[in-house]
Amino acid sequence: MLNDLSNAPREVAAVAEPPAATSKSGAPPRRLKPIPGHFLLGSTVEAWRDPLKLFARTVRGEDIVRYKFFYLDYFLVNEPSAIQHVLVSNAANYKKSRNYAGLKVVLGEGLLTSEGEHWRRQRKLSQPAFHRDKLRGFATTMAKCTAQAMDRWAQERMNQPFDLHEEMMRLTFRIVGLTLLSRDFDGDAKLAGEALNVALEWANEYAEAVVRLPPWVPTARNRRFNRAKQQLDELVQRVISERRASSQSFDDLLGMLMAAREEGTEARMSDEELRHELLTLVLAGHETTANALTFTLYLLSRHPEVRARVEAEVDSVLAGREATLDDLKNLDTVRCVAEEGLRLFPPAWIFEREALAEDVVAGVHIPKGAIVGVSPYALHRREQPFHDAATFDPERMRKKAGAAPYGKYDYLPFGGGPRMCIGNAFAMMELTILLAMTVARFRVDLAPGFELELDPATTLRPKHGVHVTLTQRSR
Ligand code: HEM
Numbered sequence: 001m002l003n004d005l006s007n008a009p010r011e012v013a014a015v016a017e018p019p020a021a022t023s024k025s026g027a028p029p030r031r032l033k034p035i036p037g038h039f040l041l042g043s044t045v046e047a048w049r050d051p052l053k054l055f056a057r058t059v060r061g062e063d064i065v066r067y068k069f070f071y072l073d074y075f076l077v078n079e080p081s082a083i084q085h086v087l088v089s090n091a092a093n094y095k096k097s098r099n100y101a102g103l104k105v106v107l108g109e110g111l112l113t114s115e116g117e118h119w120r121r122q123r124k125l126s127q128p129a130f131h132r133d134k135l136r137g138f139a140t141t142m143a144k145c146t147a148q149a150m151d152r153w154a155q156e157r158m159n160q161p162f163d164l165h166e167e168m169m170r171l172t173f174r175i176v177g178l179t180l181l182s183r184d185f186d187g188d189a190k191l192a193g194e195a196l197n198v199a200l201e202w203a204n205e206y207a208e209a210v211v212r213l214p215p216w217v218p219t220a221r222n223r224r225f226n227r228a229k230q231q232l233d234e235l236v237q238r239v240i241s242e243r244r245a246s247s248q249s250f251d252d253l254l255g256m257l258m259a260a261r262e263e264g265t266e267a268r269m270s271d272e273e274l275r276h277e278l279l280t281l282v283l284a285g286h287e288t289t290a291n292a293l294t295f296t297l298y299l300l301s302r303h304p305e306v307r308a309r310v311e312a313e314v315d316s317v318l319a320g321r322e323a324t325l326d327d328l329k330n331l332d333t334v335r336c337v338a339e340e341g342l343r344l345f346p347p348a349w350i351f352e353r354e355a356l357a358e359d360v361v362a363g364v365h366i367p368k369g370a371i372v373g374v375s376p377y378a379l380h381r382r383e384q385p386f387h388d389a390a391t392f393d394p395e396r397m398r399k400k401a402g403a404a405p406y407g408k409y410d411y412l413p414f415g416g417g418p419r420m421c422i423g424n425a426f427a428m429m430e431l432t433i434l435l436a437m438t439v440a441r442f443r444v445d446l447a448p449g450f451e452l453e454l455d456p457a458t459t460l461r462p463k464h465g466v467h468v469t470l471t472q473r474s475r
Contacts, residue, residue: 029365034068042068055378063362073370080409082362087417094353102206106199110280129256138179139325146437161447163465168290176286180253198228204457288347291461296341299392314440323433336397338431342413346376349460376412443471
């Protein structure tokens with residue numbers, strides 16, 4: 001996964017003019033019927049109640065399934081070469097879907113939500129900051145924050161069950177604050193976390209709403225959102241202004257983004273561009289990772305035999321000290337566990353595009369304006385190549401002769417093509433360090449009676465957290 005990062009921008013060049021909408025075999029494309037549902041709403045109510053259940057009921061080995069969601073024409077693509085077509089070979093025919101509209105109000109023209117030339121320029125300017133070599137220094141910050149969080153857990157969390165997800169959100173938020181802005185969000189900037197939550201909830205509800213009230217309509221919810229958004233913008237602008245006025249140099253992501261220059265013109269990012277990118281990175285960079293950590297520790301607590309193997313590895317590699325970047329290559333079981341966790345519970349459980357012109361995907365006609373969804377949650381549950389796909393089996397992630405034991409578009413926790421996650425190396429480094437250090441020090445068990453419930457919102461997260469107890473391990 002780590003090496004994939006450097007491939008992402010090169011794939012931009014592979015994006016060409018959209019070809020004519022014919023099927024590869026030359027046969028006329030099939031016109032797929034939507035899954036039967038309500039005459040007006042189609043499958044909207046079922047999707048709204050439980051989209052994972054809807055997909056599980058309807059996909060059943062199909063490469064592509066069509067749904068009617070009220071007025072939306074929606075195709076779920078669940079076959080690697082068809083996904084590659086949408087995300088890479090014919091990426092020029094697709095823009096991000098209208099479901100990103102809520103996030104766009106929150107994040108503006110940041111990498112996650114922007115399109116076209118603006119996105120291309122920003123991606124090119126930002127990409128070097130996420131190169132593996134540039135991330136080296138962040139490993140120490142990640143390990144230090146984890147050690148401090150664990151010291152606090154040892155004091156505050158030992159005697160009664162608590163929500164692990166809440167703690168992981170706090171930890172990854174602190175890490176993103178320090179690595180991105182050199183700001184400690186564990187202290188007085190807690191307000192920023194609350195404002196971010198308000199903004200995210202608003203974006204979630206906006207994406208799901210049948211009737212979307214723009215943020216200027218003075219409802220109580222919109223007013224709360226606008227206040228939160230203003231707080232976030234002001235906070236980020238304050239950091240940028242302080243940085244511009246300072247003669248000190250910083251090794252954080254903001255420092256790298258501020259130093260980035262456009263080839264040819266030597267132009268740098270404006271304050272507004274930096275603000276949008278920073279908010280995007282804070283948002284994209286902490287909840288996803290917190291969810292992945294929580295789900296993976298949940299899986300380990302359900303599989304003591306796997307946990308014992310992880311404990312043996314971290315005891316031998318770390319021997320009681322903090323993890324470093326150099327340890328990562330020796331923590332292969334931890335990597336496999338993290339990747340298997342991302343397979344079963346991918347935080348980005350779905351991402352979507354909108355067809356700019358008609359197309360043919362998996363032999364099926366896609367009309368202009370249709371939404372094309374790719375769901376890593378559904379894709380990762382294909383029996384080929386993931387035999388016994390519902391089972392947590394990290395050994396399936398062991399590399400064979402240095403290569404992943406599955407095709408490039410079989411496993412997409414970080415997406416694929418030019419819009420692939422820019423933070424994937426950052427996230428894998430963080431997941432490996434945090435998991436290794438947590439397992440080394442504590443045994444995490446589910447609280448008595450706890451049952452996991454999933455909440456497939458903008459990210460896949462545990463609906464009511466994951467309630468656990470901790471025991472200190474004596475090696
Ligand atoms: C386990 C953690 C993470 C997961 C599962 C994840 C997943 C994803 C996925 C699937 C996409 C592509 C969405 C699409 O194609 O529509 C994406 C995009 C993105 N992610 Fe991540 N991500 C994670 C962590 C991070 C981190 C740590 C950062 C930054 C520090 C980050 C920043 C971004 C950005 C900026 C984009 C937009 C890239 C673009 O369109 O150019 N992500 N992420």
